[in-house]
Amino acid sequence: MNISIKINELYCITFLKNKMKKTLLLFAATIVLTSACMAQKLDRSIKPTPGPAPIIVFKDPYIYKLPNGITLLVVEDHDIPKISANYIIDAGPVSEGNKAGVLELLSGMLNEGTTTLTKVQFSTSIERMGSEVSLNSSGGSVSALTRFFPKSFSLFAQGMRNPAFTASSLEKLKTAKLTDLKADERNGPGISAKLVNALAYGTTHPYGEFPTEASVSKIQLADISAMYRKYITPSRGYLTIIGDITNEEAKALAIKAFGDWKGSILKLPVLTTVPSPFKTEMDVVDLPNLVQSEITLINLINLQISNPDYHAVLLANEILGGSPDSRLFRNLRERHGFTYGAYSSVGAGRYQSTFKASASVRNEKVDSAVVEILNEVNLMRSEPVNKDVLQDAKNLYNGSFALGLETPGRSATLATNILLNNLSKDFYRTYLQKINAVTPADILRVSKKYFTVDNSRVVVVGNAQIGPEVKKLGFPVKHFTTNAAAINN
Amino acid sequence: MKYINLIILSIFGLTSASNAQKISFTEFDLPNGLHVILHANKKAPVVAISVMYHVGSKDENPDRTGFAHFFEHLLFEGSDNLKRGEFMKTVSSNGGDNNANTSADRTYYYEVFPSNQLELGLWLESERMLHPKIDEIGVSTQREVIKEEKRMRVDNQPYGKYSEGIFARLFEGSPYRWQTIGSMEHLDAAKLGEFQAFFKKFYAPNNAVLAISGDIDDPSAKKLVEKYFSEVPRGTEVKKTVYQAKPITKEIIDTAYDANIQLPAIFAAYRVPGIKSKENKIFEMVSSLLSGGASARLNVELIDQKRTALHVQSFYNGMEDYGVYTILAIPNNNTPLNELLNSIDGQLETLKTDLISKEEYEKLLNQFESSYVTGNTKMITIAEGLSDGYTFHDKNTGYINQELDMIRSVTREDIRRVANEYFNKNQRIVLYYLPKK
Numbered sequence: 001m002n003i004s005i006k007i008n009e010l011y012c013i014t015f016l017k018n019k020m021k022k023t024l025l026l027f028a029a030t031i032v033l034t035s036a037c038m039a040q041k042l043d044r045s046i047k048p049t050p051g052p053a054p055i056i057v058f059k060d061p062y063i064y065k066l067p068n069g070i071t072l073l074v075v076e077d078h079d080i081p082k083i084s085a086n087y088i089i090d091a092g093p094v095s096e097g098n099k100a101g102v103l104e105l106l107s108g109m110l111n112e113g114t115t116t117l118t119k120v121q122f123s124t125s126i127e128r129m130g131s132e133v134s135l136n137s138s139g140g141s142v143s144a145l146t147r148f149f150p151k152s153f154s155l156f157a158q159g160m161r162n163p164a165f166t167a168s169s170l171e172k173l174k175t176a177k178l179t180d181l182k183a184d185e186r187n188g189p190g191i192s193a194k195l196v197n198a199l200a201y202g203t204t205h206p207y208g209e210f211p212t213e214a215s216v217s218k219i220q221l222a223d224i225s226a227m228y229r230k231y232i233t234p235s236r237g238y239l240t241i242i243g244d245i246t247n248e249e250a251k252a253l254a255i256k257a258f259g260d261w262k263g264s265i266l267k268l269p270v271l272t273t274v275p276s277p278f279k280t281e282m283d284v285v286d287l288p289n290l291v292q293s294e295i296t297l298i299n300l301i302n303l304q305i306s307n308p309d310y311h312a313v314l315l316a317n318e319i320l321g322g323s324p325d326s327r328l329f330r331n332l333r334e335r336h337g338f339t340y341g342a343y344s345s346v347g348a349g350r351y352q353s354t355f356k357a358s359a360s361v362r363n364e365k366v367d368s369a370v371v372e373i374l375n376e377v378n379l380m381r382s383e384p385v386n387k388d389v390l391q392d393a394k395n396l397y398n399g400s401f402a403l404g405l406e407t408p409g410r411s412a413t414l415a416t417n418i419l420l421n422n423l424s425k426d427f428y429r430t431y432l433q434k435i436n437a438v439t440p441a442d443i444l445r446v447s448k449k450y451f452t453v454d455n456s457r458v459v460v461v462g463n464a465q466i467g468p469e470v471k472k473l474g475f476p477v478k479h480f481t482t483n484a485a486a487i488n489n
Numbered sequence: 490m491k492y493i494n495l496i497i498l499s500i501f502g503l504t505s506a507s508n509a510q511k512i513s514f515t516e517f518d519l520p521n522g523l524h525v526i527l528h529a530n531k532k533a534p535v536v537a538i539s540v541m542y543h544v545g546s547k548d549e550n551p552d553r554t555g556f557a558h559f560f561e562h563l564l565f566e567g568s569d570n571l572k573r574g575e576f577m578k579t580v581s582s583n584g585g586d587n588n589a590n591t592s593a594d595r596t597y598y599y600e601v602f603p604s605n606q607l608e609l610g611l612w613l614e615s616e617r618m619l620h621p622k623i624d625e626i627g628v629s630t631q632r633e634v635i636k637e638e639k640r641m642r643v644d645n646q647p648y649g650k651y652s653e654g655i656f657a658r659l660f661e662g663s664p665y666r667w668q669t670i671g672s673m674e675h676l677d678a679a680k681l682g683e684f685q686a687f688f689k690k691f692y693a694p695n696n697a698v699l700a701i702s703g704d705i706d707d708p709s710a711k712k713l714v715e716k717y718f719s720e721v722p723r724g725t726e727v728k729k730t731v732y733q734a735k736p737i738t739k740e741i742i743d744t745a746y747d748a749n750i751q752l753p754a755i756f757a758a759y760r761v762p763g764i765k766s767k768e769n770k771i772f773e774m775v776s777s778l779l780s781g782g783a784s785a786r787l788n789v790e791l792i793d794q795k796r797t798a799l800h801v802q803s804f805y806n807g808m809e810d811y812g813v814y815t816i817l818a819i820p821n822n823n824t825p826l827n828e829l830l831n832s833i834d835g836q837l838e839t840l841k842t843d844l845i846s847k848e849e850y851e852k853l854l855n856q857f858e859s860s861y862v863t864g865n866t867k868m869i870t871i872a873e874g875l876s877d878g879y880t881f882h883d884k885n886t887g888y889i890n891q892e893l894d895m896i897r898s899v900t901r902e903d904i905r906r907v908a909n910e911y912f913n914k915n916q917r918i919v920l921y922y923l924p925k926k
Contacts, residue, residue: 337633399584
């Protein structure tokens with residue numbers, strides 16, 4: 001269900017979208033921040049200098065491999081009397097074919113009780129302890145006060161291993177999903193999020209497909225069970241336990257709950273590479289109810305985290321649109337007032353991912369905003385960045401590194417990243433070193449390589465008139481329905 | 490960044506610590522009236538620096554609504570020593586993170602830095618308090634930015650206009666009747682001089698709390714605070730008016746239309762006591778009871794048993810002088826809104842007549858303990874919690890350390906009493922929220 005209603009209680013100065021400021025820590029590192037130096041008296045015109053850089057020390061998580069394929073990672077943290085665990089099944093991208101929505105329904109069905117407990121009994125048992133359990137098609141999570149963790153963890157495992165899967169639950173969830181799809185028909189930001197991926201990857205790709213009334217209506221209980229048997233399994237499973245628990249206790253709990261679990265063997269799928277458009281095009285979805293249009297420049301990229309370009313790409317993205325101090329924000333918001341925020345993002349991983357630059361802009365300014373977004377991307381591709389600008393971006397990464405330490409269990413996340421992406425063991429130990437070694441020439445090179453503008457899509461969802469400024473760019477303009485079907489005039 | 494926007498998250502709206510995790514702090518006043526709170530915590534090499542100004546949209550002139558929030562934007566424009574755009578740049582290029590937000594009651598600015606940048610953070614916030622840049626360029630740019638913010642957050646957002654519909658009717662006669670983002674016409678009409686006057690009136694050290702939380706040691710932090718903030722002049726005393734909303738004598742029924750939705754929604758919102766009241770914790774408990782999880786009463790009845798709702802939620806929005814208790818549902822399967830309203834009313838009636846079961850009571854205590862234990866893992870959350878206590882609970886900075894005990898002292902009878910006292914039809918608005926054709 002993705003209906004959410006917002007409390008308009010707080011208004012902020014900025015609203016950062018998810019960006020690729022991933023986990024950036026090592027297991028022992030020093031933050032290096034260069035900054036304007038000097039200070040004395042109270043000459044307020046001089047910025048204060050930083051104190052000595054804090055030393056960061058991380059403990060490696062305890063790792064144990066269960067015979068059935070589950071990798072257990074444990075991080076002890078006794079600060080608060082709480083323990084949390086999560087389970088990730090690394091199946092890679094899963095294609096749902098003409099039954100798009102089946103994984104989402106599987107997620108729902110996993111939370112509908114077990115073979116021995118009805119949904120109400122199951123959720124009451126968990127919530128009575130103040131615990132939280134949530135299951136989904138690629139694993140799930142549980143958190144509980146220390147004294148309730150063993151029982152909560154056991155319910156979590158039961159939910160995953162012995163789901164009820166009743167016809168009545170499926171009926172309920174299907175109806176809700178169909179209603180939900182109907183509900184989203186005029187939701188601009190929601191449609192844009194769906195459309196951008198559908199157009200970039202194509203609607204038959206696991207990252208581009210999306211549920212429709214037709215695909216959801218087809219889903220039967222047998223489809224849910226088939227997906228369950230194939231994808232809910234100990235194979236390629238990563239179980240992380242963090243908090244007020246010892247390694248030995250965690251291991252014993254994991255073995256007790258999952259040791260005798262058997263399931264299908266997973267292999268990562270091989271996907272064919274999706275080609276980029278031959279020439280950049282404007283893809284337009286008309287939604288007359290919207291007062292703002294969602295603009296997204298998108299292209300597909302191939303960037304493994306182990307790629308030597310990775311660190312430079314992160315910094316290039318930071319300079320272009322990673323934060324409120326980046327060029328897109330400064331241009332589109334602070335210089336022109338077109339938008340509340342403009343950002344870019346880059347994905348990286350084992351499969352094709354995306355480079356995006358986006359903003360929500362009032363309809364009348366879509367034309368100018370598209371031009372400005374392209375200008376900023378082109379600037380990244382044509383001129384080396386100033387050394388100070390690059391240093392600022394590095395400083396931000398170095399600082400984020402320290403700030404990330406506030407998150408409990410950070411080292412487990414990093415260790416999982418290393419395992420999932422097959423990274424070198426010292427990947428995070430050398431992470432900042434590599435960030436700090438990036439040069440302006442690297443930024444220019446990776447910008448040209450990854451931030452393409454000639455074979456991209458500019459997706460506009462809204463009530464925009466495509467005016468003269470964009471027409472001048474000469475992009476072919478294509479129109480689509482909210483379900484990504486081409487409209488031919 | 491940190492933007493508390495999902496109602497779903499607000500079940501345990503306030504953050505706090507359990508008995509086991511008392512938040513320690515020291516506090517003092519500077520001669521200019523600035524109240525300073527220090528919380529030393531060496532867990533991570535991080536420091537959060539924040540200033541809470543006791544000014545929000547309820548302090549606005551009725552024909553200049555949106556000023557407090559506008560101001561929040563303006564205070565990123567720079568200062569005598571920071572050129573336009575340099576504020577945010579200084580933060581990020583020194584490895585920090587920052588943001589600000591405005592509510593009806595207060596405005597909150599913060600930075601989170603690696604702990605060796607404490608002094609820089611204090612310099613930035615003192616620049617903002619001492620001599621910010623408030624000029625035409627900033628005003629005209631932020632005017633456009635805020636209009637976009639409103640388009641994004643309200644006008645383009647499915648169900649984005651419900652609170653406008655509720656607050657306007659529930660708080661006639663009080664400044665809570667307008668939205669924090671305010672009227673764009675008012676902002677267009679405002680002159681530069683008015684913004685400068687607003688600053689002078691409300692942004693004085695004696696109307697602010699500076700909280701520093703993280704890897705610091707108190708004596709040197711105190712010295713730095715004195716170094717940067719002592720020269721900020723004390724302002725004239727800010728007198729807070731407590732506004733009385735017009736009494737509601739009978740149920741208000743209203744309709745709102747939204748072009749971004751296909752499914753209607755029903756809202757029942759009650760005018761209830763605010764965060765200073767003893768009842769505020771009880772309302773949070775009621776939220777948990779009614780919709781805090783799959784086993785909560787409304788979820789079980791409407792989503793699982795009758796299957797009449799796609800979505801159901803109840804939450805308490807506690808403000809300084811008043812609160813609002815809202816229950817909403819979105820129908821499944823074309824269920825009429827009145828049928829949903831009947832179910833909601835039925836649940837409230839049950840609360841008024843029957844004590845909640847001992848099992849449910851135990852569940853509430855465990856849920857709150859669990860949530861409070863997790864609440865204070867981040868330095869900025871602690872800084873905000875301490876500042877809230879001082880600002881809104883009679884200078885009781887340690888309020889966050891007492892919240893769990895307050896929850897535990899609530900009895901089942903208290904819950905029934907509060908339901909009887911406040912969940913009555915002549916204290917509410919029912920809002921039919923419909924798709925605009």
